[in-house]
Amino acid sequence: LKLHGAYAKEDDVFFDVALGLRPDAGADADAWMAGITVPLFGGNILASYQKRDGDSVAVCLSAVTTGPCPVASVATRQAERDVWAVGYTYPLSRRTNLYATYSDSDGEGALQGSTTVDRKQYTVGVRHLF
Numbered sequence: 001l002k003l004h005g006a007y008a009k010e011d012d013v014f015f016d017v018a019l020g021l022r023p024d025a026g027a028d029a030d031a032w033m034a035g036i037t038v039p040l041f042g043g044n045i046l047a048s049y050q051k052r053d054g055d056s057v058a059v060c061l062s063a064v065t066t067g068p069c070p071v072a073s074v075a076t077r078q079a080e081r082d083v084w085a086v087g088y089t090y091p092l093s094r095r096t097n098l099y100a101t102y103s104d105s106d107g108e109g110a111l112q113g114s115t116t117v118d119r120k121q122y123t124v125g126v127r128h129l130f
Helices: none
Strands: 004-010 014-016 020-023 029-040 043-054 058-059 076-077 078-091 094-108 119-129
Touching: 043 094
Parallel strands: none
Antiparallel strands: 004 029, 014 020, 029 043, 043 078, 058 076, 078 094, 094 119
C-alpha cells in the first residue's frame, strides 16, 4: 500500500494560452492531490483525487503590456476544479504492462461567461520499456 500527496500554491499568476504565464495581481490558487496505490490480483489499483481552489479575479486578456487594459479585454478568471481518477496496471513481464484508467474532471470555465466544464476520459493500453 502506498499513499501519495502533493500541494501547490499560486500567487499573482495567470496562464494565458496566447501569451503564456504572466503576473496578475490577485490571481491566487491552492491545489492539492491525494492518491493511493493498492496491490491487487498481481497488479496495482491506483486512485487519486485533485482539487484546485482559485480566487475570482479580473484579468486583462490583451497583449497590451503598458497602460490600462482595454475594457473589452477584461474578464473574470474563475478557477475551480475537481478531478478524480482510478486505474489498474498489470505487469506482463519485467518491462511490459497492461493498463486501464478512467477519470472525471469537473469545474468552472476559465473565464467569465464560460459554462461548467465536465470531462470524462478513459485509456487502455500496453506499455513496453526498451
